[in-house]
Amino acid sequence: MKERKMKAAYLTGICKVELRDAPEPKLEKPTDVLIDVEVVGMCGSDIHYYRTGRIGEMVVQYPFIVGHEFSGRVLEVGDDVTNVKVGQRVAVDPLMWCQQCDQCRAGREHTCRNQVFLGCPGQVAGCLCERIVMPAASCFTVPDNVSPEQAALAEPFSIGIHTQRLGGEITGKRVGILGAGPIGLCTLASCKTQGVGKVYMTDLLPERVKFAKTFGADWVGNSQSQDVVAEIAKLEPLGLDVVFECAGKQETVDQGVELLAPGGKLVVVGIPEEERTSMIIANARRKEITFQNVRRQNRCVAPAVEMIASGTVQLDSMMTHHFSFDEIPQAFELVEGYKDGVIKAMINIKK
Numbered sequence: 001m002k003e004r005k006m007k008a009a010y011l012t013g014i015c016k017v018e019l020r021d022a023p024e025p026k027l028e029k030p031t032d033v034l035i036d037v038e039v040v041g042m043c044g045s046d047i048h049y050y051r052t053g054r055i056g057e058m059v060v061q062y063p064f065i066v067g068h069e070f071s072g073r074v075l076e077v078g079d080d081v082t083n084v085k086v087g088q089r090v091a092v093d094p095l096m097w098c099q100q101c102d103q104c105r106a107g108r109e110h111t112c113r114n115q116v117f118l119g120c121p122g123q124v125a126g127c128l129c130e131r132i133v134m135p136a137a138s139c140f141t142v143p144d145n146v147s148p149e150q151a152a153l154a155e156p157f158s159i160g161i162h163t164q165r166l167g168g169e170i171t172g173k174r175v176g177i178l179g180a181g182p183i184g185l186c187t188l189a190s191c192k193t194q195g196v197g198k199v200y201m202t203d204l205l206p207e208r209v210k211f212a213k214t215f216g217a218d219w220v221g222n223s224q225s226q227d228v229v230a231e232i233a234k235l236e237p238l239g240l241d242v243v244f245e246c247a248g249k250q251e252t253v254d255q256g257v258e259l260l261a262p263g264g265k266l267v268v269v270g271i272p273e274e275e276r277t278s279m280i281i282a283n284a285r286r287k288e289i290t291f292q293n294v295r296r297q298n299r300c301v302a303p304a305v306e307m308i309a310s311g312t313v314q315l316d317s318m319m320t321h322h323f324s325f326d327e328i329p330q331a332f333e334l335v336e337g338y339k340d341g342v343i344k345a346m347i348n349i350k351k
């Protein structure tokens with residue numbers, strides 16, 4: 001039988017993306033689901049691969065399809081699939097875990113020792129294409145009142161939820177969020193659902209600083225043009241209870257340590273381009289700071305869909321730009337250059 005083809009967007013070199021035909025994926029396991037991709041969100045990590053061809057030791061072998069934030073409609077299911085049905089719309093956890101290892105058995109699927117992540121070089125091709133196969137365990141049904149765009153946004157929002165949860169009890173607490181990109185904003189949205197006390201948020205880009213304020217931060221500052229640590233210290237002389245580092249920079253890790261009150265917690269979700277990050281360990285030690293790393297979004301996609309569906313969070317304003325499939329190269333260029341005040345660019349694969 002002749003192989004069926006679909007459209008896909010391939011990275012073909014540094015800052016190069018090409019639209020080409022690809023073989024259409026097929027169900028392989030009885031637990032697989034074939035999904036008709038509707039909307040894909042562009043992520044900072046896709047841009048890392050586009051710009052530098054790698055994240056740490058993950059190196060792109062060209063040509064390669066990236067993308068891991070998406071929603072779609074179920075086209076076909078394997079014999080053992082019970083949680084989703086043909087025709088249903090789904091939000092997707094881009095992680096595929098083994099369900100066997102010590103981590104999976106302990107409910108830590110996100111640190112599964114045999115994990116495969118969508119659109120991760122050397123693992124599996126991503127979702128910037130028309131159809132894709134995922135394990136049923138990674139698929140979550142979406143109610144009709146949630147749009148395909150909102151369903152795709154459930155992925156980054158689920159990281160915000162997981163990040164916020166790792167920050168511990170934050171009700172009534174003083175919180176810093178360093179970095180007002182999509183993950184910082186999703187963390188903010190999740191903090192608001194928990195009745196956070198006061199949120200101080202910073203970024204380098206003036207448009208993002210402004211956006212963070214409209215998105216609900218109590219105080220915003222530009223760390224390029226202001227001494228944000230000194231200004232926050234004036235308002236909070238005792239320091240902050242939790243700081244979420246959402247920029248992946250050395251400076252923001254340093255700022256986090258400085259901003260925290262003794263006994264505070266630094267939650268690091270930003271992915272740095274450099275291999276090593278350091279901290280002034282004496283300051284961290286004297287304050288007895290807890291250093292918490294964040295990996296992916298354990299079991300948070302379903303709660304993300306629920307909160308979007310119920311209106312508990314309103315994330316639509318984050319989706320500042322919309323592109324069709326043919327405009328994918330322009331979308332990469334825009335997001336890579338942080339142009340036009342872009343927060344989140346969404347690709348409608350059907351257009």
Ligand SMILES: [Zn+2]
Pocket residue numbers: 043044045068069156
């Ligand atoms: Zn992402």
Ligand SMILES: [Zn+2]
Pocket residue numbers: 097098099100101102103104105109112113114115
């Ligand atoms: Zn596992």
